[in-house]
Amino acid sequence: MSIAARELNAIVAIAFREFSRAFRSPVPFIVSLVFPILFLGILGGSLAQNLGGGIGFHYLQFVMIGMMVNSIFMETISGMSTLIEERDKNMTQELYVSPISRYSIILGKMIGSGVMNFIGLAGILVVALVLQIPLGGINLIWLLLLTPVIGLVGASLGIFFIGFVRDSKTADAGSMLLVMPQLLLSGAIIPIAQSEGILGFLAKIMPMTYCIDLARAVFYRGQPEYDLIVLHHPFTNLFVMAGFFLVFSVIGSILFARAERNR
Template sequence: MITTAQREGNAMLAIAAREITKGIKNPVLMIVSIVFPIIFIGIMGGSLSQNMAGGLGFNYLQFMMIGMIVNSIFTGLITGMSSLIEERNQNMTQELYVSPISRYSIIIGKMIGSSFTSLVGLIGIVLVALIMQIPLGGMHIVYLFLITPLFCLVGGSLGIFFIGFVQDSKTADIGSMLLVMPQMFLSGAMTPIQHSTGLLGFLAHIMPMTYCIDLARSVFYSGTDMYSKIVLYNPLTDLAVMAGFFLVFTIVGTLMFTRSERNR
């Protein structure tokens, strides 16, 4: 006899497999996820490195590469979770919502599946790093990749929170980009934020991506001379804040999304 835990686990795996299959069958999406970081690191990063990175005291392109790893994951997860709005409006997921499984299982399964596409985007980052001869840091980049599931959880939870308050698919498409872009520019993904003050400093310190990027850099630069110049917080602080964001966003977002589904 199948227990409740087994039923929920099977549901999550089935939903995740469905999302991965959709990603594989949509090569354009896979290509875009790879090309996007290439454009930002190769073109924008190269230009910034040539014009402003001389006095930083560390390799700017390496600094940006780590930020773009986290940003790429956030973009993929938020976009993937936002697609639930379109699927709901087109009645493509009604069989899920009438099935005897938890809404949390549906959301988490979707999050796991969406993580696949976002992690594929890391291939583009590694390619541009090799082409531009950006130091990958040996085992440090491996350690960084090992903790990327943490960034998937936080990015996915932010996507859940977002779709909990959005009803229209067009609004979701535009809003997901408006959710990602400010974080990319204000969280330290592309430029250092150690000295940000006032409104910019406040915004930087309330954005989830800030703490994910800081944890990524603390892992990558651990044991190096650049650590104190680049890392903002203790890694345990980053983890605690990330855990708080994940719990609040997931619980509130799922409750709001479920309520809007019932009110349709």
């Protein structure tokens, strides 16, 4: 078997392993419902009742899109972080001693985590249906087609993170610390068009800000609310997202592979 074929087989096997493992545990399904209920149903519903009337657009629909992007980031970053836990517990020892590239392991994990995004998205859409949030028709389909691109950015941030992490406890805590500030400051729940000072600066350096803005540009394309909601031109968002992906994935992969060789 050629080296390329061996690496491709390894990537597919690792991705399928991630996908099948998720269906052996009810936790992903429970989390996929709990988070939308908490943030879209309870927090979003409360804010909609107090703020939604004067902002010029359907607030819960606005939050739904932010939660979809946040769910993708949570799943992909968490999926990449499990590499540290599995390594510490020797659950993937056969992978690290096998003659395959560390980069193939990372890519397989990235693909497997990306597929699992659809579990979280399904939970959000179920909650949206219960809350009678307009789903946007064909624009929702375009948004779902965009999710692999968003997943790549989230996964690259996870790769960058594990490049600096050496133990599973730090990985568990750090993955949440990567996601939660972005959830609060990137515009997922609270509009940031008027953010300035330190809050505006933090929003501008967060990858999720541009992913959410692109998702809303796709969802609200051709709608009168577009100019009220979308912050940047879609190509600006894509350019920034591509920059984040390249920097995070290249640096993170090099650091992770180096750490594994030095064990």
